[in-house]
Amino acid sequence: MIAASLKALWKELTPFNAKLIAVSKTKPNEDLAEAYDAGNRIFGENKVQELVAKAEALPKDIEWHFIGHLQRNKVKYIAPFVSLIHAVDSVKLLKEINKQGAKHNRIIECLLQVHIAQEEAKFGFNTIELNQALSSPELNTLSHIKVIGLMGMATNTTNETQVISEFRGLQSVFKELKQTELPHNVEMKELSMGMSGDYKLALAEGSTMVRIGSSIFGLRNYPTNA
Numbered sequence: 001m002i003a004a005s006l007k008a009l010w011k012e013l014t015p016f017n018a019k020l021i022a023v024s025k026t027k028p029n030e031d032l033a034e035a036y037d038a039g040n041r042i043f044g045e046n047k048v049q050e051l052v053a054k055a056e057a058l059p060k061d062i063e064w065h066f067i068g069h070l071q072r073n074k075v076k077y078i079a080p081f082v083s084l085i086h087a088v089d090s091v092k093l094l095k096e097i098n099k100q101g102a103k104h105n106r107i108i109e110c111l112l113q114v115h116i117a118q119e120e121a122k123f124g125f126n127t128i129e130l131n132q133a134l135s136s137p138e139l140n141t142l143s144h145i146k147v148i149g150l151m152g153m154a155t156n157t158t159n160e161t162q163v164i165s166e167f168r169g170l171q172s173v174f175k176e177l178k179q180t181e182l183p184h185n186v187e188m189k190e191l192s193m194g195m196s197g198d199y200k201l202a203l204a205e206g207s208t209m210v211r212i213g214s215s216i217f218g219l220r221n222y223p224t225n226a
């Protein structure tokens with residue numbers, strides 16, 4: 001079931017040249033091992049403790065992506081090994097990631113989360129704040145982080161027109177920034193958008209990374225999107 005879903009998704013993503021982040025939050029290690037055996041090496045988690053425990057238990061060549069809202073006081077636990085932090089929403093958080101990256105002699109890759117949904121609850125910069133963050137003099141001084149793109153979550157709605165317009169809006173911010181002069185530690189390469197319910201729409205709007213959980217591992221027993 002897990003292997004078959006992964007294979008179908010990889011096939012679907014190939015023409016778009018997009019990466020699959022298998023979102024394994026709340027799922028037991030056996031499920032991750034099954035995905036690993038099917039060839040998956042990129043997993044996404046949204047809770048620090050859960051990520052650390054899974055990274056300890058599972059093979060060392062896994063690329064772990066942190067996709068949730070990250071609290072500054074928890075950066076230290078994932079800094080030694082995390083491959084990509086998807087949802088950075090403040091310069092303060094970037095500074096903490098930089099500090100922990102320095103301790104481990106690593107450059108930690110990050111995406112800046114942009115608020116594109118209508119829902120209040122979703123985190124992220126608005127476009128004004130995003131431009132402020134990218135032009136903040138402090139950002140230039142952070143040598144242990146690299147911002148490699150943007151991440152966004154569309155409104156959870158069946159209104160496809162709305163979801164498309166939110167993804168399209170993010171893509172246009174991304175493309176505009178690509179044309180702009182950016183700090184030395186920022187490069188607009190990756191656009192992380194799309195989940196089980198909307199990844200097809202996201203791919204059509206230029207997503208380079210889709211974060212898919214339930215379509216691979218089945219429904220979760222409790223919501224963990226907060």
Ligand SMILES: *Cc1c(COP(=O)(O)O)cnc(C)c1O
Binds near residue numbers: 046225
């Ligand atoms: C849970 C989660 C996903 C995956 O959600 P599915 O609907 O199960 O595919 C993607 N992105 C983030 C940030 C998440 O928290």
